[in-house]
Amino acid sequence: MAINAQVRNASDGTPPSGKPSQGKQSNRKLSQRKRSGLTFNPNRPAWKEPASPLYQCIKGVILGLITLSIVLPILLVVSTSLADDQQLVQAGGYVLWPTHPTLQSYEAIFSGSFMFRALGVSAVVTAVGTLLALFVTITMAYATSRPVLFGRPVLLLVLFTLLFAPGLIPMFLMVKQLGLLNTLWSLILPGIFGAFNFVVMRSFFMNIPQELVESARIDGAGDFKILWKIVLPLSKAVVAVVGLFYAVGFWNAFFNAMLYINDQTKFPVQLVLRNYVVQGGGLADQLGIASAPPPQSMQMAIVVVALLPILLVYPFLQKHFNKGVITGAIKG
Amino acid sequence: MISTTSEERQAPSRPYCVASRPPGKPLGARKARKSAAGRQSLRVRWKRDRQMLLMMVPGLVFLLLFFYIPILGNVIAFQDYQPFLGILNSDWVGLQNFVDLYFDPDFWVALRNTLVLALWQLVLFFPVPLGLALIVDSLMSTKIRRWFQSIVYLPHFLSWVLVIALFQQVLGGAGLVNNELRQLGLGAIPFMTNPDTFPLLATVQLVWKDAGWAMIIFLASLASIDGSLYEAAATDGAGRWRRMWHITLPGLRSIIVLLLILRIGDILSVGFEQFLLQHDAVGPGASEVLDTFTYFAGVVGGGWSMGAAAGLAKGVVGAILIFAANKVAHRMGEPGIFSKKVG
Numbered sequence: 001m002a003i004n005a006q007v008r009n010a011s012d013g014t015p016p017s018g019k020p021s022q023g024k025q026s027n028r029k030l031s032q033r034k035r036s037g038l039t040f041n042p043n044r045p046a047w048k049e050p051a052s053p054l055y056q057c058i059k060g061v062i063l064g065l066i067t068l069s070i071v072l073p074i075l076l077v078v079s080t081s082l083a084d085d086q087q088l089v090q091a092g093g094y095v096l097w098p099t100h101p102t103l104q105s106y107e108a109i110f111s112g113s114f115m116f117r118a119l120g121v122s123a124v125v126t127a128v129g130t131l132l133a134l135f136v137t138i139t140m141a142y143a144t145s146r147p148v149l150f151g152r153p154v155l156l157l158v159l160f161t162l163l164f165a166p167g168l169i170p171m172f173l174m175v176k177q178l179g180l181l182n183t184l185w186s187l188i189l190p191g192i193f194g195a196f197n198f199v200v201m202r203s204f205f206m207n208i209p210q211e212l213v214e215s216a217r218i219d220g221a222g223d224f225k226i227l228w229k230i231v232l233p234l235s236k237a238v239v240a241v242v243g244l245f246y247a248v249g250f251w252n253a254f255f256n257a258m259l260y261i262n263d264q265t266k267f268p269v270q271l272v273l274r275n276y277v278v279q280g281g282g283l284a285d286q287l288g289i290a291s292a293p294p295p296q297s298m299q300m301a302i303v304v305v306a307l308l309p310i311l312l313v314y315p316f317l318q319k320h321f322n323k324g325v326i327t328g329a330i331k332g
Numbered sequence: 333m334i335s336t337t338s339e340e341r342q343a344p345s346r347p348y349c350v351a352s353r354p355p356g357k358p359l360g361a362r363k364a365r366k367s368a369a370g371r372q373s374l375r376v377r378w379k380r381d382r383q384m385l386l387m388m389v390p391g392l393v394f395l396l397l398f399f400y401i402p403i404l405g406n407v408i409a410f411q412d413y414q415p416f417l418g419i420l421n422s423d424w425v426g427l428q429n430f431v432d433l434y435f436d437p438d439f440w441v442a443l444r445n446t447l448v449l450a451l452w453q454l455v456l457f458f459p460v461p462l463g464l465a466l467i468v469d470s471l472m473s474t475k476i477r478r479w480f481q482s483i484v485y486l487p488h489f490l491s492w493v494l495v496i497a498l499f500q501q502v503l504g505g506a507g508l509v510n511n512e513l514r515q516l517g518l519g520a521i522p523f524m525t526n527p528d529t530f531p532l533l534a535t536v537q538l539v540w541k542d543a544g545w546a547m548i549i550f551l552a553s554l555a556s557i558d559g560s561l562y563e564a565a566a567t568d569g570a571g572r573w574r575r576m577w578h579i580t581l582p583g584l585r586s587i588i589v590l591l592l593i594l595r596i597g598d599i600l601s602v603g604f605e606q607f608l609l610q611h612d613a614v615g616p617g618a619s620e621v622l623d624t625f626t627y628f629a630g631v632v633g634g635g636w637s638m639g640a641a642a643g644l645a646k647g648v649v650g651a652i653l654i655f656a657a658n659k660v661a662h663r664m665g666e667p668g669i670f671s672k673k674v675g
């Protein structure tokens with residue numbers, strides 16, 4: 001951006017002022033190109049005038065504040081979870097940078113099997129749920145991506161789910177009726193198909209050149225084989241994105257667990273987070289530890305445990321945003 | 333989003349009659365396909381498509397079990413549902429549950445809160461992503477742009493539990509800000525527990541979590557505006573603001589209308605987990621919305637039928653609203669979310 005460009009100019013020794021002296025005789029466009037050529041930026045179109053310093057400043061401040069508002073709380077939580085007692089007491093409970101980082105609060109929350117079990121539940125639900133969800137979504141999206149028998153009514157059945165929801169109580173009764181209450185399946189099965197992900201997947205499949213599919217058909221491949229050998233290898237990006245969306249959804253789900261699970265040993269991480277951080281339940285009692293680190297830093301440690309997988313997965317997810325996998329589908 | 337008509341039309345056909353279809357003539361091919369498909373008997377098509385049909389089965393089973401049967405389960409809204417009797421044996425009471433709902437002051441509190449929150453969201457949340465997108469779009473350095481986008485998208489992927497936990501750590505009674513205030517000798521401010529300011533807090537939380545992500549759709553449509561329009565306008569002497577007013581905003585009109593429709597159709601769902609999580613801290617007077625009302629009346633309080641009635645009323649009104657909003661969009665000459673051709 002222009003800020004960068006100015007810095008570069010300064011280091012080159014080019015004076016940033018005195019731009020368009022020779023532009024007077026030549027036509028307007030040329031002078032504009034020259035002018036933008038001084039604060040050189042290949043992305044700036046020739047017609048676009050560089051922004052005024054004031055506007056630049058305002059923009060910079062807005063962007064900076066937004067960034068801070070997002071980064072700061074996360075940094076605060078991570079730092080406080082790592083800080084030692086002494087610093088915590090001195091700082092009054094919160095630190096932005098741990099001077100003597102220690103893992104004692106993590107050791108404390110992982111001292112019993114409680115937290116491990118919660119992590120295990122979340123991991124199993126996320127892994128199994130994502131695989132099943134991908135299976136159901138891919139098959140459904142592929143089967144409706146071409147004009148086949150009953151393709152149209154089935155598509156409408158799916159799209160209707162975007163307009164209306166069955167409601168919480170009928171869903172609860174259904175899960176109960178299926179005997180899924182208090183099992184991990186109650187966290188998995190209701191979430192293995194999302195109409196939005198279906199739309200994303202389907203519109204990607206529809207953009208695959210039909211000639212590939214046709215030639216495979218002529219060679220005698222069935223639809224399953226075509227899907228597995230031809231369509232899926234071409235759709236790695238969209239499968240990755242949709243899979244990550246599902247995974248994030250399963251990892252983040254908390255209300256399903258609150259609704260369907262009574263058994264403490266089957267609580268996922270999000271529910272633990274809610275019970276012991278948001279509600280402020282007695283964590284040390286639950287863990288059965290006598291000399292616990294300050295509750296604040298243990299709470300922060302749980303927050304970090306719930307946050308970390310998302311932060312780890314995020315770069316992979318983020319990689320695809322700019323490729324238009326998602327936005328392409330929305331626009332269609 | 334839901335409108336699939338245009339895709340449908342461009343959808344490449346299956347090779348119904350590969351030989352007879354002249355290559356590179358999509359228009360004629362489409363006609364030929366239609367008539368050919370009409371001629372083929374059901375049995376032939378069944379045989380040809382049976383693997384595809386098999387692929388629909390898992391999805392259909394899911395839709396049946398977790399969408400269409402539960403939808404039928406809404407009949408308990410017209411019953412005096414007793415769990416030990418089940419749906420088949422419970423008494424039918426007609427509209428009694430809806431009448432009860434009408435005379436239940438808590439329901440009206442929930443409805444009022446929902447509408448108030450929706451209004452706040454519409455005024456405070458809706459314009460933010462648009463503004464953000466305009467700023468990001470004006471960034472010339474791809475590096476800054478990428479970084480900023482990565483950071484503002486992130487909160488969308490955090491769960492509500494995590495978001496509330498983070499807000500508590502910063503703004504809560506024992507949180508960072510109040511700690512500092514106390515150390516400065518000022519009194520603590522109950523950001524997180526004051527029912528009067530709760531709508532503002534809830535909207536700020538929503539902006540923090542989702543405004544960045546909501547920007548993505550505006551960015552996509554900004555990118556699709558024809559750059560030569562800007563160039564022409566600039567050559568004619570239009571400045572930055574005139575270009576924004578005469579090119580950018582008209583270019584975004586369709587998407588703004590679309591999102592407004594979606595928002596209005598969804599006006600009765602302001603969010604659920606966010607309010608459930610803060611129900612205890614703020615109290616039901618400010619944080620009870622229709623969805624939490626359904627949960628507390630139905631699942632927690634055991635008033636299954638009444639909860640279902642509230643949920644059903646909400647769903648039906650929501651569907652009516654979205655159809656109405658779509659109609660308004662058509663009147664305004666916008667494509668809206670779905671058109672008659674899809675049905």
